[in-house]
Amino acid sequence: MAHIVVIGAGIGGIPTAYELKEVVGPGDKITVVNNRPVFQFTPSNPWVAVGWRKREDVTIEMGPVFSRHGIDFIAKTVTKILPEENKIELEGGETLDYDFLVIAAGPELAFDEVEGLGPEGGYTQSVCTIEHAEKAYVAWEEFCADPGPVLVGAVQMASCFGPAYEFAAIMDTDLKKRDIRHKVPMTFVTSEPYIGHLGLGGVGDTKGLLESEFRDRNIKWITNAKVDKVEPNTMFVTEVDEDGNDKKKHELEFKYAMMLPAFRGVRPAMGIEGLANPRGFIIVDKHQRNPKYPNIFGVGVCIAIPPLEATPVPVGVPKTGYMIESMVTATVQNIGELLKGREPTHEPTWNALCLADLGDKGVVFFARPQNPPRNINWSAEGKWVHLAKIAFEKYFLRKVRKGVSEPFIERYLLGLVKMHRLK
Ligand SMILES: Cc1cc2nc3c(=O)[nH]c(=O)nc-3n(C[C@H](O)[C@H](O)[C@H](O)COP(=O)(O)OP(=O)(O)OC[C@H]3O[C@@H](n4cnc5c(N)ncnc54)[C@H](O)[C@@H]3O)c2cc1C
Secondary structure: OOEEEEEOOOOOHHHHHHHHHHHOOOOOEEEEEOOOOEEEOHHHHHHHOOOOOOHHHHEEEHHHHHHHOOOEEEOOOEEEEEOOOOEEEEOOOOEEEOOEEEEOOOOEEOHHHOEOOOOOOOOOEOOOOHHHHHHHHHHHHHHHHOOOOEEEEEOOOOOOOHHHHHHHHHHHHHHHHOOOHHHOOEEEEEOOOOOOOOOOOOOOOHHHHHHHHHHHOOEEEEOOEEEEEEEOOEEEEEEEOOOOOEEEEEEEEOOEEEEEOOEEOOHHHOOOOOOEOOOOOEOOOOOOEOOOOOOEEEOHHHEOOOOOOOOOOOOOOOOOHHHHHHHHHHHHHHHHHHHOOOOOOOOOOOOEEEEEEOOOOEEEEEEEOOOOOOOEEEEEEEHHHHHHHHHHHHHHHHHHHHOOOOOHHHHHHHHHHHHHHHO
């Protein structure tokens, strides 16, 4: 009888628990440990930050849902992973034994790496969590009553760029609805070497599409940017040339700023040699399995993936929903094989498919494989992407409420993308 513990009830952890139900035997037990009692649909946070969604629209109380599906749930923070003892320690000192551990704890937000960055003690907003997005919305209403310059983007070592593009366009759309866009100069500040790089070397024509979108929306940009520090209403930015040498110093004034931080990995795994790299990201092999501790698997943003290429300012590779879905399926199938006494054989595809909402339309891209040169390297834009993103939000939340584990993207969204490519 095996006990499988999943750390994290997010985009990766919840589908892992649901899919595990289908491979475990009747006597096996699944426990999910999450530091909050609720699931939050992170991709909706940019909408929360302009008041288009409320907390109750995009969060789900997980205790009752898990219990309906025969999954144990503990709403506590994991403070230590003890891989030599097959145990995790929870806040308060209680411990939990496991036979298999799946780490799906998402990112730790590294605001502390840039002075003055972030909503907790700094001067910039964030859309990374529902709490941050709610705070950003309060600041947004104050800003709209007395508007001025906006800065938006992602700092050095960031690996998640899509939400910065989304939030820039969503703010632009919201300001137009309020008829005050003419009072707001907007600048996109990013560590990417060019607009639309996205940590993936661009996908299809994301460079052209997103540059043209920004031109259309009167959003200026600074690329190859390092944020040195942020003070109230001023951001100090160094723009570097293609060799990484300082090219220009900017002192950018703002009345509202939202900058995505760099990510670190899993705090309770930090410093455990062989389990995590120096930034705390979980080391996994081609089966999503940790090579040193083979009963531990990693899924989602918290796993270690090397950068795609050297860039003048360092950037990381994003881990998007579709990649995560493929990690989940491979992990669960491999645990299923181990439970039957066989060796794991399943490998994730790590293909990247992303729907970026731009408020009134959207951009979609699909990279297969993730790194160029690719067999499919495709991007497109249109109103249908905005609608598809809303549909995906509703579908994913329904799936979480119902305890359904179907791999949505493989089954439905790729069909839509294929149809669109054939047009
Ligand atoms: C603002 C934003 C928008 C995004 N939009 C998209 C999008 O539109 N499409 C897309 O494909 N990707 C998107 N992404 C990227 C990615 O899909 C999401 O970040 C996704 O939420 C990652 O899933 P995850 O399971 O790895 O982590 P998360 O969803 O963050 O889940 C991790 C869970 O672990 C919990 N946890 C953390 N530490 C502990 C601990 N010590 N103990 C217990 N629990 C812990 C957290 O509270 C959380 O519930 C977005 C990312 C961000 C930040």
